[in-house]
Amino acid sequence: MKMPTKGFSHKKPTIKDIAKLVGVSHVAVSKALKDAPDISSALKEKVNRVASEIGYMPNASASYLSSKNTAHNIGMIVPSLGADTAYDEAFKAISEAAAFKNHSILLGVSDRNRDLERQYCRIMCENRVGALIISPISSEIEDIKQICAQTVPLIFIGGKVDSKEQHCVHLNYSKSAALAVDYLYALGHRDIFLFLYHPMNKTIMQKKEGYEKAMRARNLTPTVYLEGESADTYTAGCVLTESLIKSGNLPTAIWCASDLMAIGVMDTLKLNHFKIPEDISVMGHDNLPFSKFSAYQLTTFDVPKKALGEAAVNMALTIMENGDDEERIHVSLEALLIKRGSTGKAPVKIRDKGNEI
Amino acid sequence: MKMPTKGFSHKKPTIKDIAKLVGVSHVAVSKALKDAPDISSALKEKVNRVASEIGYMPNASASYLSSKNTAHNIGMIVPSLGADTAYDEAFKAISEAAAFKNHSILLGVSDRNRDLERQYCRIMCENRVGALIISPISSEIEDIKQICAQTVPLIFIGGKVDSKEQHCVHLNYSKSAALAVDYLYALGHRDIFLFLYHPMNKTIMQKKEGYEKAMRARNLTPTVYLEGESADTYTAGCVLTESLIKSGNLPTAIWCASDLMAIGVMDTLKLNHFKIPEDISVMGHDNLPFSKFSAYQLTTFDVPKKALGEAAVNMALTIMENGDDEERIHVSLEALLIKRGSTGKAPVKIRDKGNEI
């Protein structure tokens, strides 16, 4: 029989211990601790005093098990947390709102690994989180739905899922595409390329289709390049740009599917003595923290990360309080164009030979 | 009586349901599910088949309540997750190792708010995490210790706590200071400033003292500037640099306590037509993702974030498996100098009037 010196995983005081010390039943203590209306304030005071004296700490597992209606945690699964995404901000919004109601967040980073994502789903289910906020790594969500069915309500966030059959906070990326082409066209650009990366999920497809549609609507030829993986779009931007420079096939404007990719493009252009935006305009997407640095001044789209988190956590809390009824909640958010110094008027020589009507 | 259509927070299958269907006691099912040696493989197979058929999902709360020795989660509290820190990487290392053992991470972001930090400590305790990995916002950890005492073992990470009485993975920042001065001195710099920000916690103090000691050891005069807050060190870097430019009091090299601050410094210098590193060298600390961008090429210190997370999670898992014995575990990590283009030889005119012996 092991007896840890520090007393962990050993005997923590329970409401029964308090009950003994105060001289009442553990039921009275339970009620007193949660400030029930049918307990005398004298007893409440006594109970609370003794509780803090002996270092009583409620046991969330026991509480949950006993009263089945109140889950104590919220789950969240994201593909990444690092510089390439902005889920840290969404997490902060979620976590803060949850902490306010004494819930905590179980966070899993799937690292764009399907097996890990499923593993986290299972963990969340076993922990009976009140809701699982998930930005899936793919639009194929059948396996996720199957794992969590009947156990945990799902809230999908991000650009990959936009179904009326699921709760979701959806980011509309096709709108970004329309705005990007609009903006560059107004600056005189006719030769606009789009840089994408693998995998070709719904997020990327929306940008691609939105871009192609907007270009064709103006009688312009869409040109799409695809390179690299979502885990390292910076390098993809560098590689693409270098090959374009070599082939002498540069447009007057490049829109990149991610800020990091745009940074790679700008770095490569500058190394090759191109001026931004005088020679070429560059745009990104996501408004990541470094985009505003004066060395880049990247024109980009701000995705409302905080609003995303807030919408999601509100859904989660609603579900946890009122149950998950038939009706699916659906929130749609759009990115906002942030104009900075990386974009400017199209260079004159190019504009002259452009296909203006 | 509410009956949620989707069946959440309602009746999930339990081992008793499996027991009924298979025709054995729930105890046999419990054992079968965990592959106990004293159960026939025939029964195991049957049980597992039925379990997956009816969508059985273990209940971690019940499991924990029953067998007190195995906590199922690990807690983690950090001051921030965003671009100004690098805890996302540490988190990933921790989370991955934990998921491997079917543990999940309860994450709290204190946002450098003391009340929130305490709130999260309480939540972690109520959830009975097996260990709490915390990077406290201050070196004053008495309140944290008091809240968690007897309930949750603490593992301190980062530069703020370096006590033999606590488990900790400590980052030694004074070593960085020595290396920074060493390196700049070897490049010919004699006029080296240190830029710091509030609050003056242990992390900052280590850099300050290490720097001053190293400078004095070379008969150089230490010059320390203090500006802004940890939440926005970029602006602090800009402000400090502008005022130095105005007063014409620029050194040949500046070492900043954070990369973000160094970026602010570089941006401001470049806006004022200073060349880096020809006119002035700039160094940072932390090797954040943007430091390597070719527009900055920031010489900095890489703090071993992954190693930090790995050391911490190993401690946590050890404690969860073997209990928390008397002996405190102590790991010390040092940052590694990353030489890039933002530092170079001291400008000649300055070197001539420098105080060389």
Next chain:
DNA sequence: TTGTATGCGTTATCAA
């Protein structure tokens, strides 16, 4: 205003 009895889902102990 307080107490008794019962149950939540699982594991541990011991007996069969």
Next chain:
DNA sequence: TTGATAACGCATACAA
């Protein structure tokens, strides 16, 4: 190899 029973800490319905 399996099963009956008790226990984990707390909350609820109902009784006192």
